[in-house]
Amino acid sequence: MPADALHNRQPNRDADRLKIIVGVDYGTTFTGVSYVTSDKTSIDDIDVFRTWPGDGRPVEGNWKTPTVIAYGAExxxxxxxxxxxxxxxGMEACSWTKLLLDTSAETAEFDDPSLREAAGSAFFRLPPGKDAKAVCQDFLxxxxxxxxxNLEMRMTPEIFNMTPMECYLTIPAxxxxxxxxxxxxxxxxxxxxxxxxxxxxxxxEPEAAAIAALRKDLRPGSVNAVKAGDNILIADCGxxxxxxxxxxxxxxFPALEFDExxxxxxxxxxxxxxxxxxLALMSKRFGKSFDDVPLKRKGPGSEFMASFERAKQSFGTAGFGTSGDESFEIYPIDMQGSLNPDHYDEDEAAVILSKGDMEEVFDLVVKDVLRLVSQQVKxxxxxRDKRINLIVLAGGFGNSDYLKRKLDEWCATNGGIKCIRPDFCQASVVRGAAIRGLEKTIPATLICRRHYGFSWGLPxxxxxxDEKNAFFKWGVKYCRxxxxxxxxxxxxxxxxxYKTANVRRIWLQGDSYLLTLExxxxxxxxxxxxxxxxxxxRVGTIRLDFTNVDMSRFEQRQGDFGTEFDLEYQIGVKFRSDEGVLKCFCLSEGRLIGDATISFTEIAGYG
Structure with missing residues (x-):
């Protein structure tokens, strides 16, 4: 098979040219950016942005900025x-929009069961005339x-304008x-x-987290250095x-090599x-009093939810949220009606949560994480007869002390697996993305997550x-x-x-040269x-353009409607392209023919 069918790229004469390598961790709740120039030789040269626009940012800076956008028109x-x-x-804003990009029927066993209902509500609001993809584009x-x-400020606009940028965008596996x-x-x-x-x-994302951990936190000479034969589980909790x-x-040594x-x-x-x-607990506990509070006062981006976010981050830390009499005040939230003072402080406009309340809202999620870890270890x-001996926590939720403690307890009762959480684990993914670009570190092998194929007609x-699926071709009865x-x-x-599949179809002179296959x-x-x-x-539609193909290469016969061309060719799919999406090509007698592209099923929204 021709090499260009595998790689679909020309030799790079500018391989030694200085490049800017940018990592973008576009997350559901927070987004991070890292960068390094290709002349650097150490992963310690990677710079993760910590200063962001806006007067709401922490004075000391932050590894990420909230993934939220408020349109001026609104x-x-x-x-x-x-x-x-x-x-x-209080602004009308769009949050959590990234989750609307994956609306497949492939609902996973561990998906939040309330997600589809929430997606149809105001919590996943989209402005009039914009779909999820457009909102994500506007934020990006x-x-x-x-x-x-920032890059122009650091290297001058002139140098930036002549320097290629390689962007490594992270996505959920x-x-x-x-x-x-x-x-x-x-x-x-x-x-x-x-x-x-x-x-x-x-x-x-977990691949980027693995690269960051293996090249930085687990590298030779470090406290938790790994060695050949070690088996590692990455728990990327975002x-x-x-x-x-x-x-x-x-x-x-001398270079890192690893496989999925x-x-x-x-x-x-x-x-x-x-x-x-x-939010479900609040609605259950306070009923109409909470439900009648305007969304901008209680939804994503509100001061009320920012207060809960701080409580989430502190829950489970040493000396806080671990004793039975701890309580958390979430504010401000003005509610009407006669409310239980054990749960609501009217003077402070604050909801009062007990340690048990926090465990209730955490444990459903933590149990899912533990079940996922247990399932993967098994x-x-x-x-593969591989015994996991190290678990690495990554991602923003991975920074939760409560989650870490529960995972440590699970590890202690499941063979004593070691569990670590690297420093600044919320930046692991964005740092790993830049390392990928700088060192071209990739797993030698990945594991295919799905079966892929086509719908065929067979004799x-x-x-x-079933007779309803029957059809005739060349005088033979088939079933589609x-x-x-x-x-x-x-x-x-x-x-x-890459894999190929043989295709055979009739083409009549005068038919379109644009062919499709699902x-x-x-x-x-x-x-x-x-x-x-x-x-x-349905993944998408493979589109073949035979405009410049010499159709006389195919066998011909006279049919009822004129000359029939018996098209026999191969559709190929490459499963690990540089771009990170499926690539396809078309072969006839071992040679590339036509132009092949794949158009993925359109994104709509949760229905």
Missing amino acids: NGKGSRNRWGYEVRR SEVYRFVVH IWTDKARSATRDAAKAAGFGSRPFDTICMIA GGTVDITTYTVRKT ICVGTGGKCGSTYIDRNF IALDT FVPGRD GHMNWMIAKGAELTAST LYSCALDIPAARLEHEGVV
Whole structure:
């Protein structure tokens, strides 16, 4: 097979040219940015942004800025869009929008069950005339302008304008292909990778966290140094999603080499799940008194929820939130009616939460994380005979002392697995993204998370096939809707892994040269045999342009409607492209023909 079909790129004559490497951790609740120039040789040279625009930012700086945008058109005549720490309490704003990018039917076992209901409510508000992808693009546009401004200040506009930028955008590993594509499209439309010499690549969040941990916190000579043969579980616990992946270390010197062990797992059960549990508790406890409070006073971005965020972060820390008589005041929230003073301080306009209340809103989420970890540890042992000996916590929710303590307790009763939380673990993902760009560190093999394939017609078998699916071709009776899976869930993926499927179709002279084929996936362990099975998900449409193909290369025959061309070719899919999305190509007799692209299913919203 031609090498260019595998790599689909020309030799880079500018390989030694100075580049700016930018990591972007676009999170559900917070977003971080890192950067380094390609002439640097140490990962310690990576700079993580800690100063953000807005008078709401902490004086000492922060690793991330809130993923929130308030549109000027909705917040006063003539005002501009505000984002991150610029968004003030009481503004009409959009939060948690990233979760709306993945609206697949592939609901995971550990997804927050209230998420779909919440997504249809005002908590996931979208401005009139904008969908989730547009809002994400608008937020990332603000981030891009901020990044460009900072880089121009540091290296002058002239040098920035002539220096290529490589952007490494992180995404949840559990994201579907269409969500990956939507995220990439939004980032590119926002400006990342938009200049002729700029590029944009995507990296899974737990993979970035693993790279950061292995190259910094677990490197040779460190307190927790890993060695060849160690098996590591990364628990990337963020605001919207939790990703659990496992890796085995091949070697640490002279260069790091590691592989993914088994199919990763996860769910939309990050720390915003705790927020939704808290709001549900408030509604249950105070009823109409709480429900009647305007959304901007109690929803994401409100001062009330900012107060709860501080309580979340402190819960479980040594000496605070660990004794039975601890209480937490969440304020301000003005409620009407006769309310129990044990739960509401009218003078301070504050809700009073007991330690038991905090455990109630935390434990549903923490238990899901522990079940995910337990499941992955078992799968690694049962399917690959790999015993996990180290767990690394990453992500913003990973910074929770309560979660860390519960995970330590689980480890103590499950073989004494060691659990660590690197310093500033909320910055692990964005730092790992920049390390990927600087050192090109990648796992040698990843594990395919789904089956991928096509719907085929097979010769009709009486008793097996339904007559309603029957059709005739070349005088032979066929049955449509049989699935032909080209790669299996659990298959190893190297940097060059691709699979092909044979295609045969009739083309009449005068027909369009633009041909299409639907690509499907299935996340079940045993793939579905038929297209109509609920486990089969449409990934997108592969579009083939045969305009410049010499059709005489194919066999011809005279049919009832003129000359029929018997098109026989192969559709190929590359599963690990540099860009982080599926790539496809078309072959005939071993040669690349036509132009092949894939258009992913459109993102709408939770229905």
